[in-house]
Amino acid sequence: MRVVIHWQDQKYKLYDQHCPQRHLVTTRIDYPQKFEQIVAQTQFDLLPTSEQAFLKQKAYEFRFTQQELRLLSEMALERARWKESPLSGEWPVGGLNGDAVASKKRTFALLTEKQDFLRYKENDYRHLSLKDKPKTQKPVLKTTVQPHLGLGRCPVASERTRCCNLMTLDAVEKCGFDCSYCSIQSFYHGNQVEFDSGFADKLSKLELDPDKTYHIGTGQSSDSLMWGNHQGVLEALCDFAERHANVILELKTKSRNISWLLKNNVPRNVVCTWSLNPQTIIDYEEHLSASLAQRLEAAKALADKGCVVGFHFHPIIHYSGWETDYQNICQNIISKFEANQVALVSMGTLTFTKSVMKTIRQRELTSKILQMPMQQSAGKFSYPADIKLELFKQVYGALSPWHDKVFFYLCMEPQALWEPVFGFDYTNNEAFEAAMKNAYFAKIHQHI
Numbered sequence: 099m100r101v102v103i104h105w106q107d108q109k110y111k112l113y114d115q116h117c118p119q120r121h122l123v124t125t126r127i128d129y130p131q132k133f134e135q136i137v138a139q140t141q142f143d144l145l146p147t148s149e150q151a152f153l154k155q156k157a158y159e160f161r162f163t164q165q166e167l168r169l170l171s172e173m174a175l176e177r178a179r180w181k182e183s184p185l186s187g188e189w190p191v192g193g194l195n196g197d198a199v200a201s202k203k204r205t206f207a208l209l210t211e212k213q214d215f216l217r218y219k220e221n222d223y224r225h226l227s228l229k230d231k232p233k234t235q236k237p238v239l240k241t242t243v244q245p246h247l248g249l250g251r252c253p254v255a256s257e258r259t260r261c262c263n264l265m266t267l268d269a270v271e272k273c274g275f276d277c278s279y280c281s282i283q284s285f286y287h288g289n290q291v292e293f294d295s296g297f298a299d300k301l302s303k304l305e306l307d308p309d310k311t312y313h314i315g316t317g318q319s320s321d322s323l324m325w326g327n328h329q330g331v332l333e334a335l336c337d338f339a340e341r342h343a344n345v346i347l348e349l350k351t352k353s354r355n356i357s358w359l360l361k362n363n364v365p366r367n368v369v370c371t372w373s374l375n376p377q378t379i380i381d382y383e384e385h386l387s388a389s390l391a392q393r394l395e396a397a398k399a400l401a402d403k404g405c406v407v408g409f410h411f412h413p414i415i416h417y418s419g420w421e422t423d424y425q426n427i428c429q430n431i432i433s434k435f436e437a438n439q440v441a442l443v444s445m446g447t448l449t450f451t452k453s454v455m456k457t458i459r460q461r462e463l464t465s466k467i468l469q470m471p472m473q474q475s476a477g478k479f480s481y482p483a484d485i486k487l488e489l490f491k492q493v494y495g496a497l498s499p500w501h502d503k504v505f506f507y508l509c510m511e512p513q514a515l516w517e518p519v520f521g522f523d524y525t526n527n528e529a530f531e532a533a534m535k536n537a538y539f540a541k542i543h544q545h546i
Contacts, residue, residue, distance in 0.1 A: 136164035221417040258476035270320035298334035317350025352387035371408035376423035408442035428496035437503035446509035505537035
């Protein structure tokens with residue numbers, strides 16, 4: 099006979115699994131014992147010690163269920179990560195008065211209202227300091243032998259968004275930067291960065307259709323430039339681009355490490371692109387990456403050498419002062435670069451899967467990146483559409499001198515946003531892909 103345990107209030111009941119209606123015994127236990135068992139299924143242990151003590155006290159008073167403890171632990175943890183007032187400081191006055199169920203319902207309603215206020219208000223980074231930046235550990239570089247070349251479809255591609263059908267090449271696995279919002283952290287763990295000792299050989303043997311054009315990016319599983327030519331990665335990539343004129347090879351980065359590229363021949367069909375954000379976001383959400391000024395200096399140096407460059411405003415982040423900060427970046431790049439040096443400007447914003455959000459919350463990290471109103475968008479979680487439109491229109495409008503000279507697009511965003519932002523849309527992903535490749539090749543071949 100197997101036994102199933104069911105909780106009910108402060109009792110547990112034993113049932114015969116094969117005969118659920120057969121109640122075997124009811125045993126009364128005290129709440130502290132129940133608390134120790136149900137709290138293990140929550141994020142309680144991630145809370146500051148003072149919040150754990152407070153929440154435990156309230157749990158004993160209110161007799162919280164596992165679901166209620168989970169919700170309260172999430173609220174308290176979010177406040178700690180956002181560096182907002184603790185849950186203990188926002189707890190409604192008064193305990194259990196009269197009807198216990200009504201008192202508990204009132205408490206949760208008030209706490210949820212206060213949490214929603216924090217989530218929907220405009221984030222303000224001014225009360226953070228550089229002391230809030232996480233402690234960092236230098237990554238360990240390891241060389242392994244991978245059985246296959248990591249070439250495939252963009253891992254975040256979706257039929258629910260307007261997609262450019264980018265192919266991705268895993269030249270390196272795991273990023274050495276520590277951006278709070280990055281999806282890489284959800285599928286690479288630990289502090290080890292892996293290089294494939296056979297990467298150059300596998301890439302040299304890759305057979306491509308000579309009658310087909312390819313757009314391949316190396317910035318999905320790691321930063322494309324931060325490692326330089328370690329293990330001959332950049333040399334192998336440039337040799338590959340040199341041999342395949344029908345390939346657009348995009349190196350996407352937040353690095354300033356361009357020394358190897360400056361000293362060596364870079365084929366015209368290698369396009370170097372930088373992800374840009376205001377320095378405030380770089381300071382508090384893009385840890386270890388190059389500063390905004392360093393990124394633009396690196397891009398300028400390669401553009402002046404004759405390399406085609408591009409910029410990704412991705413993710414654009416909504417916070418107090420964002421309009422001025424992004425406007426200044428746009429004015430800066432227009433003043434530094436000629437339109438014929440720039441192939442692309444992409445725009446996108448914060449987009450999370452449940453697994454990425456869980457990973458972010460579990461980190462001991464001061465970050466406001468999840469302090470945002472969230473709605474489901476194309477199967478993931480992101481800003482509501484009205485906020486997205488505001489962000490994209492602002493940046494696109496600030497770059498108006500380039501509208502007819504540079505290829506603009508939205509990355510991983512719903513099709514419905516294209517017309518309101520750009521005034522047009524592509525009929526399907528294949529049309530978008532073809533337009534992008536044609537625009538890039540036009541820039542690549544303009545001075546040849």
